Amino acid sequence: MTMLEAEKINCYYGNVQALWDVSLKVEQGEIVALLGANGAGKTTLLNAITGLVKPASGHIFFMGQSIDGISPQNVMEKGIAYLPEGGRLFPDMSIRENLELGAYPMNMWKSRNASIDRMFEMFPKLKERQKQMASTLSGGEKQMLAMARGLMSNPKMCLFDELSYGLAPIMVIEVFKIVKMLKEQGITVLLVEQNVKQSMEIADRAYVLENGRMALEGHCCDLLDNDYVKKAYLGL
Ligand SMILES: Nc1ncnc2c1ncn2[C@@H]1O[C@H](COP(=O)(O)OP(=O)(O)O)[C@@H](O)[C@H]1O
């Protein structure tokens, strides 16, 4: 089954066009990487999918249903968790409080304690520090907390924007391990990254955006062998 489909999305900021006829498909259970340089339009596409930016034209479907014009809250209730760039935690709230906020839609609030226990199993470090303010965590731990908060809504699909950005190499490995774990749990993932090599290693397929246009798509094993990808994105 196709989980997410964006069809010929065009987006503008004022008069400036940021996305040109961009299409993308993610099948259920896949990890798909959306790659591209800074300014390519990756975040704009995620914002269009999640209702934060309104496309001038094009369509978005989630599990076969149109979600055009849907509100960000509604997107979450449909089963899509969106982790914006930088995580957007509440720095002066504790780890536990940040997690609770991930369960704010009414039907998830009732089971928040069970969800928090589930997150503590997946992220044991967060359990040890549950009373600590989010601002006191390291960069990698903050990213883990942001992931856990997103997972509090029990999503069918996760959209991650630049999960690995600014993290120490060892934390990049940890964060990508969690992404693989999500796949094993049956959660579909769209992974926006500038870290081309490592994200292609865990993804099934990848799309490459260049200047607001989809330049390439394919299975990661083929793309890693593609001369253009090697030269432009892998520095080989
Ligand atoms: N809020 C905004 N207002 C005006 N231009 C924007 C805004 N957000 C992004 N852009 C522009 O849209 C283009 C795509 O940006 P973005 O989607 O953030 O790219 P990426 O996430 O791939 O780095 C860039 O040229 C960027 O400058």
Ligand SMILES: [Mg+2]
């Ligand atoms: Mg971005």
